[in-house]
Amino acid sequence: MSVPPTRRPDWPEIPFPAWRETCRHLHLMTQVVGKYRLARSPWLNHSWHATLYVTARGLATGPVPDGARTLEIEFDCLDHLLLLRADDGGTRRLPLGPGSLAAFHQAFRTALAELGADPRFDGRPNELPAPVRFAEDQEQRPYDxxxxxxxxxxxxxxxxxxxxxxxxxxxxxxxxxxxxxxxxxxxxxxxxxxxxxxxxxxxxxxxxxxxxxxxxxxxxxxxxxxxxxxxxxxxxxxxxxxxxxxxxxxxxxxxxxxxxxxxxxxxxxxxxxxxxxxxxxxxxxxxxxxxxxxxxxxxxxxxxxxxxxxxxxxxxxx
The missing domain is CATH 3.30.1460 (Yope Regulator; Chain: A,)
Incomplete structure (x- = not known):
């Protein structure tokens, strides 16, 4: 027995062709943030130290050690912000929206530096054919x-x-x-x-x-x-x-x-x-x-x- 979609707000329609380019944009932005976590976290079996976790507002890194400090980064999918929080109370909020990955990458690295974190990490996507370095990806992508x-x-x-x-x-x-x-x-x-x-x-x-x-x-x-x-x-x-x-x-x-x-x-x-x-x-x-x-x-x-x-x-x- 099928149930009308209106009765399943927690299982929404997500047809891939309708948001293909937005999905690619979001995917690449998570790679930028994930590469920062990967660069700072001790290796854990099966790359478990590099992943993101579903939260009550989006996707987050969990605590990321950065020298003597700890940061946490979250994609807020309700207010459509990238939230950076440091253990000294410092915060940065970057809007999520249409644009190039290069611009997002630069804004993210600037926010890290402003929080006293190390903005250096590998700048190449993984697991994608013909990858373009984050800093060089000027393609304008939508954000639905x-x-x-x-x-x-x-x-x-x-x-x-x-x-x-x-x-x-x-x-x-x-x-x-x-x-x-x-x-x-x-x-x-x-x-x-x-x-x-x-x-x-x-x-x-x-x-x-x-x-x-x-x-x-x-x-x-x-x-x-x-x-x-x-x-x-x-x-x-x-x-x-x-x-x-x-x-x-x-x-x-x-x-x-x-x-x-x-x-x-x-x-x-x-x-x-x-x-x-x-x-x-x-x-x-x-x-x-x-x-x-x-x-x-x-x-x-x-x-x-x-x-x-x-x-x-x-x-x-x-």
Missing amino acids: RDAVERFWRALLAIDRVFRRFRSGFLGKVSPAHLFWGSFDLAVTRFSGRRAPLHPGGIPALPDAVTREAYSHEVASAGFWPGGGGLEEPAFYAYAYPAPAGFAEAAVAPAEACFHKDLGEFLLPYEAVRRAADPEAALLAFLQSTYAAAADLGGWDRAALDCDLGEPRRPRPVE
């Missing part, structure tokens, strides 16, 4: 405020489900976080075993980074707003290494299918948004694709799996 807000509200709803799914695992599991390189919100579970050396080859990303990210066996799921050959927002799920039979596994809901070129299961965002219970539909996709990866891959599910977490209820210990 309504589309950005709807995208963020979709992320809020998705993040809630990802966090709930994350709670049902006792093994190593990532936070729900946004990778600004590929611009996807993701959550990843680990079997605990080493994986074969990844072949690398991701555009504008050092193979050493890719190989460290996939150093251990994973079952990963996430969400893309579109792009990279996908003309619609979609959820994905994959295993590395993919066990024999994974592509043929039966998963839920019925709208999910295996994309041979990508080597991943895909589920259109629209199928989730229009479901009678979107959270249940998405959770079914996460659970069934994980089960396929873990069962076919021989994971020790008796030791790794647990019931989904509940507020105020500790795990029982027997």
Whole structure:
């Protein structure tokens, strides 16, 4: 049973073609901020030190160490500002809007310097074909405020489900976080075993980074707003290494299918948004694709799996 979209304000329409160029602009701006966090944060397994997190107003870095001080940077998707906050009370507010990435990059570096932070970081995009250095990207891009807000509200709803799914695992599991390189919100579970050396080859990303990210066996799921050959927002799920039979596994809901070129299961965002219970539909996709990866891959599910977490209820210990 489908539900009229007006009854799902927390699962808004986000058709990719309608905001393609705004999405690219936002993606590149998150890369600029993400490169600053990457340059200042100690390396954490699988590049977890570089990601952004969904917040009650947008996307944020969390605390970033910068010498003797700490900064936090947030994309405010309600007031459409980039907020920079320092631990000495200093703040800067940069408007988010149409324009060039070069101008945004310069304004961001100036704001960092004014706060006493180090404005030096790598000035090249990652994971994009034919990347243009931030300082040289003079292309004028649009900024659709309504589309950005709807995208963020979709992320809020998705993040809630990802966090709930994350709670049902006792093994190593990532936070729900946004990778600004590929611009996807993701959550990843680990079997605990080493994986074969990844072949690398991701555009504008050092193979050493890719190989460290996939150093251990994973079952990963996430969400893309579109792009990279996908003309619609979609959820994905994959295993590395993919066990024999994974592509043929039966998963839920019925709208999910295996994309041979990508080597991943895909589920259109629209199928989730229009479901009678979107959270249940998405959770079914996460659970069934994980089960396929873990069962076919021989994971020790008796030791790794647990019931989904509940507020105020500790795990029982027997």
